[in-house]
Amino acid sequence: MMITFTRILICFLLMVMFSNLQAQQLFQLSDDYIVKTYSERWELDSVYQQGTFRLMSYKPIYLAPVRWSSKPNDKPTSDNPDFSSTTSFPYNNIEAKFQVSFKTKLVQGIFWGKGDIWLGYTQKAHWQVFNTGLSRVFRELNYEPEIVFKYPVRWKFFGGQFRSVGLSFNHQSNGRDLPNSRSWNRIIFHMGYQNDDWIITLNPWIRLEDEEDENPNIGKYIGNAEINVAYNYHRHQFYSIITHPFNQIKGGSIQLNYVFPLKGHLRGHVQLFEGYGETLIDYNFRQTTLGFGISFADW
Template sequence: MIKRNSSPPLCKMLLLSILIVVQLGFSQDNVDQDWIFKNSKTLSELWELDEEHHRGTFLITSYKPIYFTLAKFSTDTNKFPISEERNNVLPEPVDLNVVEAKFQLSMKTKVFYKVLWGKADVWAAYSQRAYWQIYNKELSRPFRETNYEPEIILNFPVNFDVLGFKGKMLGAAFIHESNGRSNPISRSWNRLAFHAGFDRGPLQIMLKNWIRLGGSNDDNPQISDYIGRGEAKVTYDWGRQRFYAIVRHSLKFGNKSRGSIQLNYTFPIIKNFSGHIQVFDGYGESMIDYNHRQTTFGLGVSLIN
């Protein structure tokens, strides 16, 4: 029989502490105007798309948001992960807590500047997400899942108008993502992705579509029908607050019309230290959950947006 864990006192104390800090952060809005929440970088700044913003090669800069979710609650924790390869299953369910911690690290660096007749830049990027059963004392607080995602990105700065937006970048990337585990819970895939970036004042839109490379005989052959074949990320800055949504879809209809939506809200606490609320619904909250649907609610802090 599977024991149902409840949220321990430590979790409740952390949640209460975050709420108190959030309130203090909002209450100081009119106290100190000498610092500005640095969350309104344009695509030109983030990807150094012109001479004004070029910083050189092999300098480490941020890529995806860097955050630490102190408590993330799932409506349906995946205690018995399974893939289409029915032999790849655990012998029995794992007694996981419904509340865990999560963090994401991400960075990039420009490797080559003005290649392909001076028209493009080449970047290398690395992201990592970890799901930590920090409140699960019975299992010695293990890391439930860690996802590794290195990328090689070819980026073309552009400048054109479309539907009131300014097209700023086009490009392609080779993306590998895996959880670094062995069977029966090994998950991995390779993708060739194509992207386009647009902005309009405080609003940014990144569109991405990918083709899966290989994978007909692996541990997750139908991953594209769950996690998706395309992604749209919309970011909006409102003063010192930021809203962003990430939507993925399989680009299929009928019973294969699947995907996910992730909603994020960050708000200033002190300088570049921000509060972070995240809501996720759908498939693929992590690699091990690629074919498992759930809704999660997370509360934590963000260091780099």
């Protein structure tokens, strides 16, 4: 059922794209994108509001043709034995990775004329493109549709401002069969802060119960919250994504990114990851990865 829901969301986003944007507008991701304020990105002020059903970037969009892993997860396991693989796969420790992410506003100006409801979709792919022995398979695909509510605020704090609060219903799955199927549902709370060239978002979540738990104790490994920290310096951007459990020291992950200009609108991207859960199939698997590629849209 969740896979069907994901497909419906993909079709909806495609219809929005072709009915409301020309292709040239969609892919015209200019250099000044990285210096947009948090308020501009989420249209928190009336001067930035552009109406509903316009497709725009959401989370970072990038392509890393080369990604190295210190220890490929060649035999995925789960704390639920029904979802532990009995077969070992000869994965390469070098693969390609890419992420696409878009959002569109569904409703504008609810709750005292200020709140907005957005539909977001993110897809992350890990591709064994150099592995001819496995016919260059996609090792893992993660699908992440969500409904997001954002409400603007202006709370001064340490020289900056908290600019929004909100929450989202988030579903994430890999669309695979037993024993490698993984999925979970969350209610994620949002709080966004900006201070000059710094943007910080704090996102704690509550995992919703699942009768057929494919990844028990996922919170123990990936964590119960995520914090994103982004800093813009001219045409350079540094951002990190950190997850961690509330009640223990072990667990969580950190992803460090550096985006830099190459030529014209083309920007390079270096990404370092360490910890658990780079993908859903790796939720309880720890590794270090390093990827090199190009970036199209950032925080």
